[in-house]
Amino acid sequence: MARIGLLGHGVVGGGVAEILLKNAELLKGRVGQGLELAAICDLRDFSALPYASLFTKDAQALLARPDIDIVVECMGGVEPARSFVLRAIDSGKHVVTSNKALVVAAGEEIIQKAAEKGVRFLYEASTGGGIPVIGPLRQNLAANHIGSIAGILNGTTNYILTRMRDGGASFAAALEEAQQKGYAEQDPAADVEGDDARRKICILCHVAFGSPLSDEGMFTEGITLLEKQDMLYARELGRSVKLIALGERVEGGFRASVAPAMLPGDHPLAGVSDVFNAVLVNGDMVGDVLFYGRGAGQLPTASAIVGDIVDIALHPSDRAIEPPAPLRCLDALSGQVRLFSRVLCPLTPGAQQEVEGLFPGARLVTVEGEAFAEEFALITEEGVESELRARFERFDLPHGAVIRYISP
Amino acid sequence: MARIGLLGHGVVGGGVAEILLKNAELLKGRVGQGLELAAICDLRDFSALPYASLFTKDAQALLARPDIDIVVECMGGVEPARSFVLRAIDSGKHVVTSNKALVVAAGEEIIQKAAEKGVRFLYEASTGGGIPVIGPLRQNLAANHIGSIAGILNGTTNYILTRMRDGGASFAAALEEAQQKGYAEQDPAADVEGDDARRKICILCHVAFGSPLSDEGMFTEGITLLEKQDMLYARELGRSVKLIALGERVEGGFRASVAPAMLPGDHPLAGVSDVFNAVLVNGDMVGDVLFYGRGAGQLPTASAIVGDIVDIALHPSDRAIEPPAPLRCLDALSGQVRLFSRVLCPLTPGAQQEVEGLFPGARLVTVEGEAFAEEFALITEEGVESELRARFERFDLPHGAVIRYISP
Numbered sequence: 001m002a003r004i005g006l007l008g009h010g011v012v013g014g015g016v017a018e019i020l021l022k023n024a025e026l027l028k029g030r031v032g033q034g035l036e037l038a039a040i041c042d043l044r045d046f047s048a049l050p051y052a053s054l055f056t057k058d059a060q061a062l063l064a065r066p067d068i069d070i071v072v073e074c075m076g077g078v079e080p081a082r083s084f085v086l087r088a089i090d091s092g093k094h095v096v097t098s099n100k101a102l103v104v105a106a107g108e109e110i111i112q113k114a115a116e117k118g119v120r121f122l123y124e125a126s127t128g129g130g131i132p133v134i135g136p137l138r139q140n141l142a143a144n145h146i147g148s149i150a151g152i153l154n155g156t157t158n159y160i161l162t163r164m165r166d167g168g169a170s171f172a173a174a175l176e177e178a179q180q181k182g183y184a185e186q187d188p189a190a191d192v193e194g195d196d197a198r199r200k201i202c203i204l205c206h207v208a209f210g211s212p213l214s215d216e217g218m219f220t221e222g223i224t225l226l227e228k229q230d231m232l233y234a235r236e237l238g239r240s241v242k243l244i245a246l247g248e249r250v251e252g253g254f255r256a257s258v259a260p261a262m263l264p265g266d267h268p269l270a271g272v273s274d275v276f277n278a279v280l281v282n283g284d285m286v287g288d289v290l291f292y293g294r295g296a297g298q299l300p301t302a303s304a305i306v307g308d309i310v311d312i313a314l315h316p317s318d319r320a321i322e323p324p325a326p327l328r329c330l331d332a333l334s335g336q337v338r339l340f341s342r343v344l345c346p347l348t349p350g351a352q353q354e355v356e357g358l359f360p361g362a363r364l365v366t367v368e369g370e371a372f373a374e375e376f377a378l379i380t381e382e383g384v385e386s387e388l389r390a391r392f393e394r395f396d397l398p399h400g401a402v403i404r405y406i407s408p
Numbered sequence: 409m410a411r412i413g414l415l416g417h418g419v420v421g422g423g424v425a426e427i428l429l430k431n432a433e434l435l436k437g438r439v440g441q442g443l444e445l446a447a448i449c450d451l452r453d454f455s456a457l458p459y460a461s462l463f464t465k466d467a468q469a470l471l472a473r474p475d476i477d478i479v480v481e482c483m484g485g486v487e488p489a490r491s492f493v494l495r496a497i498d499s500g501k502h503v504v505t506s507n508k509a510l511v512v513a514a515g516e517e518i519i520q521k522a523a524e525k526g527v528r529f530l531y532e533a534s535t536g537g538g539i540p541v542i543g544p545l546r547q548n549l550a551a552n553h554i555g556s557i558a559g560i561l562n563g564t565t566n567y568i569l570t571r572m573r574d575g576g577a578s579f580a581a582a583l584e585e586a587q588q589k590g591y592a593e594q595d596p597a598a599d600v601e602g603d604d605a606r607r608k609i610c611i612l613c614h615v616a617f618g619s620p621l622s623d624e625g626m627f628t629e630g631i632t633l634l635e636k637q638d639m640l641y642a643r644e645l646g647r648s649v650k651l652i653a654l655g656e657r658v659e660g661g662f663r664a665s666v667a668p669a670m671l672p673g674d675h676p677l678a679g680v681s682d683v684f685n686a687v688l689v690n691g692d693m694v695g696d697v698l699f700y701g702r703g704a705g706q707l708p709t710a711s712a713i714v715g716d717i718v719d720i721a722l723h724p725s726d727r728a729i730e731p732p733a734p735l736r737c738l739d740a741l742s743g744q745v746r747l748f749s750r751v752l753c754p755l756t757p758g759a760q761q762e763v764e765g766l767f768p769g770a771r772l773v774t775v776e777g778e779a780f781a782e783e784f785a786l787i788t789e790e791g792v793e794s795e796l797r798a799r800f801e802r803f804d805l806p807h808g809a810v811i812r813y814i815s816p
Contacts, residue, residue, distance in 0.1 A: 019551050019693055030550055030730045124548060130694035132540075132548030139547075140532060140540030142438050143427050143714035268700070271679055285427055285711040286538035289701035292676070293694065303693040306551035314729060319722050322438045 013074035015302030098125035107213035130300025144283025155275035194222035201245035219332035253328035342400035421482035423710030506533035515621035538708025552691025563683035602630035609653035627740035661736035741794035750808035
């Protein structure tokens with residue numbers, strides 16, 4: 001019997017409780033022992049629930065219980081989650097979390113303490129919700145040097161972009177729709193500004209490239225500057241605009257970033273719509289592999305957590321796979337790219353001269369129709385990203401969002 | 409140090425040797441010990457290879473070596489692979505294989521012997537090539553009752569269908585092209601008649617539904633009856649024709665089959681083209697999850713094998729996860745479906761009456777253009793599949809392939 005203490009009974013924690021109770025028989029059969037939900041800590045009142053007797057408001061009391069083997073942290077945020085998790089590990093308990101903010105902010109410290117204490121710390125649910133990604137990257141793809149990871153890792157922004165494209169909605173209208181459907185928080189900043197996706201790609205880079213759990217130096221741009229006109233140009237060009245979190249192995253290290261990108265129509269991530277997430281992994285032996293599913297939601301995320309619990313229950317004293325030798329995090333904008341941007345004035349000879357002065361060889365795109373009469377778009381030649389972006393800063397003509405234009 | 413003996417140095421076995429040698433340092437770092445390729449058995453002459461000294465033609469001598477911990481079987485076929493694998497297990501060696509014919513024909517016997525001897529038997533590479541599927545299904549999705557598995561599990565047939573659709577090639581021409589590109593064997597029967605896909609869905613049903621490794625009673629129809637006209641109707645209907653291997657949990661058990669299906673354009677498997685494979689898994693907690701990549705090829709398949717070797721090297725005395733309680737394999741054609749078929753005569757009132765007599769409520773599809781002047785298509789109402797298929801046997805009008813028409 002493995003006994004589980006749950007910290008936090010919000011959306012995800014409630015899902016963990018539901019799975020442990022509803023699929024208890026399945027889990028017992030598969031693990032060869034029961035997985036018993038022994039205690040739940042939450043400050044709110046859940047006295048109406050059938051398992052109300054499990055609740056406590058005293059986290060320290062839960063963490064002190066010697067009969068609890070595995071602590072599941074679903075509180076969110078860094079503190080007090082960090083202190084509770086460290087305390088749990090100090091008491092010899094294994095920890096499972098879905099909390100990406102915690103993993104990025106305190107993962108190094110937690111991993112070190114877990115190694116000292118000989119317990120396990122797993123966080124499959126922190127990235128990609130229910131989609132198995134970290135496990136397969138660590139285990140099934142262990143024979144590969146991972147070359148790149150490109151992901152649509154935030155369902156909220158992907159839903160908004162899908163609505164802007166298919167429904168012709170503005171960013172503001174699509175965001176409001178996402179909020180009404182419960183896909184976006186009332187304060188949507190962490191999603192739409194790309195921070196959520198950055199934390200997730202940071203975690204995946206740690207798994208794939210052995211890099212420290214730190215998102216410093218990772219370039220982040222969200223979707224707040226995108227307009228539905230960008231989607232229309234993308235359609236004209238046979239492309240899709242997606243918020244892509246990218247980690248790529250390059251000479252001397254790896255680069256990581258989150259930024260809007262205009263993908264070719266046949267790119268494996270181009271067709272990923274609505275709230276779905278997908279992660280495209282390239283390994284030197286396996287080539288491209290894609291993992292796709294719902295990247296959030298109560299039961300999918302809880303499914304990943306319970307998968308980690310099962311792993312621990314089966315292998316409490318596991319010899320875990322070592323991370324690969326760490327790559328160094330390089331300047332996120334040091335790679336060669338092409339950039340797309342709308343230019344918000346008619347394509348006069350003067351405007352053309354202005355563009356060609358700053359972006360020699362740029363491709364100019366015009367679209368028929370009244371909505372496009374007062375603007376055109378440019379796609380730069382390939383160049384070093386930081387230099388190209390700096391040129392947009394110096395660009396005298398008014399312009400729209402700067403979007404990576406993925407070749408071909 | 410874990411020492412590996414390799415049986416068979418063909419395409420896949422050669423890939424395993426290549427990965428073990430080329431990524432030796434990566435693997436040593438991740439496992440915490442070296443994975444040494446100790447011996448290779450193959451009857452052919454490989455004396456020109458830099459690792460020629462590892463070769464032997466005597467499998468029994470390799471299996472008798474006490475210093476070999478893990479035997480990797482890449483010979484293909486049932487015998488002598490089965491005898492060699494049983495012998496290896498009898499001597500206390502773990503076994504990894506990519507051989508789906510072996511897993512289906514002798515998996516039960518091998519699994520039982522491995523349990524008796526306390527060694528491991530892994531076969532991730534037998535299904536989906538390099539795409540992690542069996543591992544994630546077993547481990548990450550362990551909290552789920554799996555509801556269904558639908559897969560494009562054979563790259564050869566998917567390539568042929570893609571060429572028939574995009575290139576307007578006939579089945580024969582597309583097959584020849586696949587053979588020229590090395591995607592199809594000179595004797596393509598196992599691929600085009602669906603047997604390869606059936607073995608793979610049988611293995612996935614074992615993992616997901618706990619069923620015995622036996623493909624008896626699984627309905628199998630390949631793609632040999634499909635014509636490019638079928639692809640044109642599919643396009644008119646906004647659909648794609650794919651060879652779908654399907655395992656689905658139903659009241660009282662599960663059903664499994666391989667058959668061509670006409671998928672809606674937005675189905676997650678509709679866009680899987682060329683030689684790519686994909687597996688769509690539905691779990692009661694996680695919802696839909698898709699795994700996608702190259703389902704065959706030397707290094708992708710070898711990548712999966714080495715992933716299994718890593719698993720064993722880390723956890724030689726693993727408490728493996730138990731399969732779920734076994735579901736019973738039911739009549740593959742007992743489900744409710746709709747069926748599509750071309751009718752190879754003009755849509756006269758007489759023909760219409762004939763169709764309506766046998767298939768009341770069927771939708772009739774006509775397409776403009778000379779190529780369609782002498783034919784139409786019908787889509788039946790939903791009914792029990794065995795009954796609907798029996799009616800096609802009694803159907804007096806000449807007709808094309810019978811294809812599952814997936815709702816909506």
